[in-house]
Amino acid sequence: MNALLAQMMRIAAEAADEVMRVYERPFEVELKGPNDPVTKADRIANELICTRLRAAYPDIPIVAEESPEESWAHYRASEKVFFVDPVDGTKEFVRKSGQFAVMIGLLDGDHPTHGVLHAPAQQTIWAGVAGEGAFRIDKKGERHSLPPIQSRALSECRVASSRSQQTELNRRALDALSPREIVPMGSAGLKGTALCDAEVDIYLAPKYAGCLWDSCAPEALIRALGGVFTDIQGEPIDYRSTTVENNRGAVAAAPELHAQVLDRLSLLFR
Helix, strand or coil: CCHHHHHHHHHHHHHHHHHHHHHCCCCCEEEEECCEEEEHHHHHHHHHHHHHHHHHCCCCCEEECCCCHHHHCCHHHCCEEEEEEEEECHHHHHHCCCCCEEEEEEEECCEEEEEEEEECCCCEEEEEECCCEEEEECCCCCEEECCCCCCCCHHHCEEEEECCCCCHHHHHHHHHHCCCEEEEECCHHHHHHHHHCCCCCEEEECCCCCEHHHHHHHHHHHHHCCCEEECCCCCCCCCCCCCCECCCCEEEECHHHHHHHHHHHCCCCC
16 A cells, blocks of 8 residues: 555544544534534544644645644645545534544645545545545455446436535536436535445535535545546636635536536536
8 A cells, every 4th residue: 555645544543533532422512603613523633633644744734624724824835735624524523424524635736646534433434546546445444446437427427415505506506417316415525435436426516615625635536536526617626726715616527427517517607
């Protein structure tokens, strides 16, 4: 296994254990902003991951959701950057749905190259390296290599869409695609792993797609399996943008299908 990926997996596993310790007991929920919850699990996992990554890779900056912005203010000048979401899907964590994950991604140059998603409630891990492939480790500890992401007719597709952001634009975008099925999901990362597992064919977020720590790890996995991950205009996600928020949406799918999705949505986003 790629040594860097193995280290990222160990760190994610340690953080996942801490997250579950909080999850399995009563916990308090705070709000960072409107409809933006945070718990003790987010903060503990964030500190643990950043501490371990800094010790192992002191020259690589870390952009982490629960870290103060000043701690990563100059990351855009670095060739390599870690993006960390200590609990992707905090709303689902609070709802006790099990749909949340610890995510660590590495940006190298312009694109994410290494991704780890550890879903502790599901006892499942996804990990991969662009150009080398990806795999899933199930709750029995068995490792399964994942095949390349496949394309199919839009009318036969299943689309992973936001459970919490059911906006008019979201509805219009889904209507434009006319897929066979819409699969509402709460975690951005787990939408990506659903694509990697061939449980869905398209990951779609028409306008707001979270922040850069929501996309780095899943994009690395999707790229490792030959998929394409862009904003809604078909442009690469800009991990050195002036803001960490991704307000240009996200589309991920197999290359041919990705092109069809952009074509269908083009009238909505001119």
